[in-house]
Amino acid sequence: MTRRIFTLSEVSQHKTKLDSWLIIHGRVLDVTKFLEEHPGGEEVLMEVSGKDATKEFEEIGHSKAAKKLLLKYQVGYLQGYPIEDDNDDDEVIMDDSTSSFKEESKTKEMEAFVINNNDQYTSKIATFLEFFLPLAASLSYLGYRYFAGELSK
Numbered sequence: 001m002t003r004r005i006f007t008l009s010e011v012s013q014h015k016t017k018l019d020s021w022l023i024i025h026g027r028v029l030d031v032t033k034f035l036e037e038h039p040g041g042e043e044v045l046m047e048v049s050g051k052d053a054t055k056e057f058e059e060i061g062h063s064k065a066a067k068k069l070l071l072k073y074q075v076g077y078l079q080g081y082p083i084e085d086d087n088d089d090d091e092v093i094m095d096d097s098t099s100s101f102k103e104e105s106k107t108k109e110m111e112a113f114v115i116n117n118n119d120q121y122t123s124k125i126a127t128f129l130e131f132f133l134p135l136a137a138s139l140s141y142l143g144y145r146y147f148a149g150e151l152s153k
């Protein structure tokens with residue numbers, strides 16, 4: 001359910017007291033049932049209804065509890081929102097769909113790790129070559145000098 005993607009224009013169609021949506025940090029929230037319960041009042045929510053209210057929400061300096069509470073009203077995400085960046089609160093309550101988002105980004109991290117691992121492997125080979133090639137060259141030169149000296153005796 002929370003994984004549904006909405007466009008801004010879809011969200012903007014829900015701006016009445018009987019059907020009120022808003023966006024906070026890329027999360028699309030259906031706050032219809034919350035309007036009357038909001039400690040800050042119904043009016044402020046109606047002013048940003050159908051819009052992105054991230055700035056207004058942050059300006060108030062809402063508590064952690066408020067940030068957790070908003071997840072209860074999430075119906076989806078805003079299209080084009082970078083999901084990776086929404087992990088701004090470690091203590092968020094995750095429902096199944098949010099955790100599958102985390103799974104997804106975990107997979108991305110793993111991919112990045114594999115690429116990184118390859119890099120490490122390449123750099124080990126480079127170190128090996130950097131160390132052993134000059135050594136082999138020096139030994140060959142010394143050997144050449146030795147045998148050349150031996151022969152000229």
Ligand code: HEM
Pocket residue numbers: 022024029031034038039040041044045048053056057060061062063064065066067069070073
């Ligand atoms: C689903 C989204 C929202 C939730 C769950 C929520 C929750 C809360 C809660 C729990 C409080 C009590 C104080 C606190 O714990 O921080 C509060 C206060 C308040 N909220 Fe919200 N809020 C939401 C959205 C908004 C938005 C979008 C605005 C502004 C447009 C807003 C404006 C206010 C104001 C003005 C107060 C009163 C602050 C005070 O009395 O010091 N809230 N909200």
